[in-house]
Amino acid sequence: MRRTFLRAAAALAVLAAAPGSALAEAAPTGPAAAFQVYLSPTGSDANSGLSPEQSVRTLARAQQVLVAAKPTTDVEVRIKQGTYVAGQTDWRFYVPGHSISFVPVDYEPGDNASGIAGRPVFTNVKEDGAYKPGWWFRVMLPSDPADPLHGGGTTSVHFRYLKVRNYTNGLSFDGQTGRTYVDEQNWRIKPSAGVNGNSVFGMEFRDIGNKHAPGATGYAAILTTTSSDNRIENNAFNYVENTGNQASLVHGLYITHYSSGNRVTRNKFTYISGDPVKVRNQSNYNSFEHNTFVRTGRQAHYKGEFCDAACVAANPGAQRQCASFHNRFFSNKLGRNYAGSANLPTWKLKPEGLTNAGGGRCSIPAGDKRLATGYNTY
Known part of the structure; x- marks a missing residue:
């Protein structure tokens, strides 16, 4: 039977193996x-x-x-x-x-x-001979105000051993769309409790970005926006690429706007035209360990970024943000940049400063810093 x-919700106890390989998750302890x-x-x-x-x-x-x-x-x-030929699923x-x-x-x-x-394969639909712009799948807040999770919470959505190909963007965990996320002073605020407690294991994302599905901006194979306590493990991110002046805007994994406590382990990132891992705006206590990077990025393997007062002044319409803190980038196998011309630096912060919280309302706990790194090797 x-x-x-x-x-x-049980922790994934996994064996050490190459990312994207035959690594298995632990079997559960009882039936349901x-x-x-x-x-x-x-x-x-x-x-x-x-x-x-x-x-x-x-x-x-x-x-x-x-x-x-x-x-x-x-x-x-x-x-x-x-093979399933499918457009975007919300x-x-x-x-x-x-x-x-x-x-x-x-x-x-x-x-x-x-x-x-x-692995079952999901590939994008074509329109006028080209793949249609859009996402593969978005995990979103319920639109019905009567739904118990309308304000966010633990959504517990899990993906196992599927292939996703030929989309501008891949999988989004989205805890903001349809909610107010900017206040009267133009500060970015937390719009909900989030869509939290999800996992992605043994997946392959391939040919993601506007190089493969033109007509919109590619941002990520996996994007978390106000989405915390997720596990992203043993996945393969292959050929995540934008073209032209948007090449740097797409990432293998983009953790942004109040996405905290996420664990990213034993994944493999190959040919990513933007920095493979990016973290933005009060996304704290995330860990990135035992991942492998091959021909990725332009500035760094880990890019930590937020928009401070100078950024808002230089970019009309941008919202004020704060730094993320207490993130960890450890024991990863690093590689060369997307162009293959040099080793890609381990990390970069913008604006700079390991203890730069961002001014104004922003703060970092005493004795803490934005990022800790160690035991990463080329």
Whole structure:
């Protein structure tokens, strides 16, 4: 009998292995029933989605099934291997206290990549011969004010062993859209409690950015905006690239605006035209460890940035922000820059200063600093 996939609130105990390899997460400690919805490339959105024989074809339809069913348990969206041609999915369905997991149809807890028949592939739709600009998937706040998570909280959305290709941007954990995030003094403020407690494991993001899907700005393969306590582990970020004067704007991972307590471990970043890891504006206590970087970035492997008073004066319309602090960048395998011409520096802060909080309302705890690094090697 199939073991059901428990929510990943339990810590991921993992084996040491190369990023993006057959590394497995720890098996859960006990069974739990889950409400299951099935996807297949040959399914139909006219189906119920409640059995493999009644598979639906799109993630949007899977969300409709869940909204109608109103499950009160963990949820698994089980995805049959094959290629799904799909535009952007905005996800707003959650079960408070439970998880939503997107996994291959044959995935079992504790499996590594060799335990499944392969990773299902999501590729973008084309328009006039080119891939359409947009995101693959956005985890967003519910729009219904009556929803228990309308103001944010633990959304517990988990992704396992999928491939995402040919989008301008990949996966967004978005705790701000539709909310007020600037006050009367033009300071950036926290707009919600966030979309928190999610995880991404064993995924591959490839051909992301406006080099591959033109018509909009590429920002990241994974973007967290007011999204905390996430685990991003054992993923591959390949060819995340913008072109022209936007080449530096796209990142493998962009952690921004009150996104704290995120753990980023054992991932591999390859050919990233912007700095592979960027952190912005009061995103604190994040850790980046045991990652590998190959041909990435222009300024540094880790870029810490915020907009202070001088930045606002130089950029009309920008909002005032504060530094992030107590972030860690340790034991990573560093590499050469995107051009391949030189070793990429470990880190860069803008504006400079390890204890520069940003002035005004901003502060860093006494004795703390924006970033600690160590044991990184080329």
